[in-house]
Amino acid sequence: MAKISGKHVLLTAILYVYITAVAVTARLLPSELPLHPYLINGQHKPISKIYDTSKYGILQLGNGLANTPQMGWNSWNYFRCDFDEKVIKETVDALVTTGLAKLGYNYVNIDDCWAEPTRNSEGKIVPDSKSFPSGVKDLADYIHSKGLKLGIYSDAGLYTCQIRPGSLKHEYDDAALFASWGVDYLKYDNCFNLGIEPEERYPPMRDALNATGRTIFYSLCEWGVNNPALWASKIGNSWRTTDDIEDSWESMTTIADINNKWAAYAGPGGWNDPDMLEVGNGGMTFEEYRGHFSIWALMKAPLIIGCDVRNMTAETYDILTNEEVISVNQVFLNDLLTPPSSSVIFANEISSDPLGVQGKKVDSYGPDGCYQIWAGPLSEQRFVLALWNRCSKPSTITANWGAIGLESSTTVSVRDLWKHKYVSLNSATSFSAHVDAHACEMYILAPVAAARSAS
């Protein structure tokens, strides 16, 4: 290949992979889909079958959204029912002034409690007159004026979990109302569902949203009860795989393990959702939150902030704004990232992943398997690797190439996404690092030989 700028390579590669992936999924029947779609970018040798991608590419609701997992903020984890339009507007301002919006956190999602307990005489849902006196349309206009998007919440049942009107049997009216306000995203919960199967209750809202003609992200919140990965692929842009997250190490690790089981079902268009981030809410240590954020990014989970962004500590800010970790989860098609420094030495060091394969736990050992290796293939023959120490003592954790799916002969550069520097330019066979108790170190591995031939 002729000598061209790194940026040109980056954009071309992203567009090529992306366009090819879309074309392939549009043309082929599921049974004909390539088992390893990440081989399409000029990769000749198959990667180990440890990454089951047999369901990859069939997850297309077809509304053009969720090519990468959604990012944004949601009111629930921090505020519960205690918020109003002032809080939301201040949050919008904070997302912009802190730079979080520019990093991709662009959905501002109002969770339960925004509505009056009963519909009005015309049968319409009404915003709570005390907390949202200016109405939702006013808020949507404000959010749009800042370049962000508004998400709202309803329920595939009689009532929401906090006993506001649910949308079951009101799907078309409610979707039309949300669209008329300028809503861009719907989180659709599962309370008071009358025991009707979710497979029956969730599609009508998809059709109702579609019928509005407004492009609206459809986030299923079915709590993983009926294993939605198995049936939600053409219904929603994401589906919760678990019960609600709590702000604790126990809850976060449990949820990560459950979401991990469904890795094969994620892909551009539809994502497994292990629930929103608790980073910054105080129930976990800095190291535990760093692991939470790392593993969510690696699992191609939605990155929805759940803390009070008007009042973040420096540590919370450092975690949520780590561009290198976010780029494992997202595609950046602009000059968003900090300009690469002289440390950039490989042409295939692209700062983004259009591939969208959910990384997973590939190996574990030690007491109760608490030394854990999580990894996943990225575009450009790269891998993301997380060494997660779920034991209560510090330890060295080793990832063997065989466990990750690298051939033993492959030499890679290793970039530390939290230290923001290369820790090796020529690792072979395995990689080890010291990891503190409950900490998680995260890396991108890029084959060195491939890098040379590309430049």
Ligand SMILES: *[C@@H]1O[C@H](CO)[C@@H](O)[C@H](O)[C@H]1NC(C)=O
């Ligand atoms: C409605 O669904 C069709 C078929 O999947 C899709 O092409 C179209 O973009 C959707 N429209 C909206 C507004 O979501």
Ligand SMILES: *[C@@H]1O[C@H](CO)[C@@H](O)[C@H](O)[C@H]1NC(C)=O
């Ligand atoms: C900001 O957060 C700190 C703790 O991090 C807390 O003590 C303080 O009350 C918060 N301030 C506001 C205005 O919420």
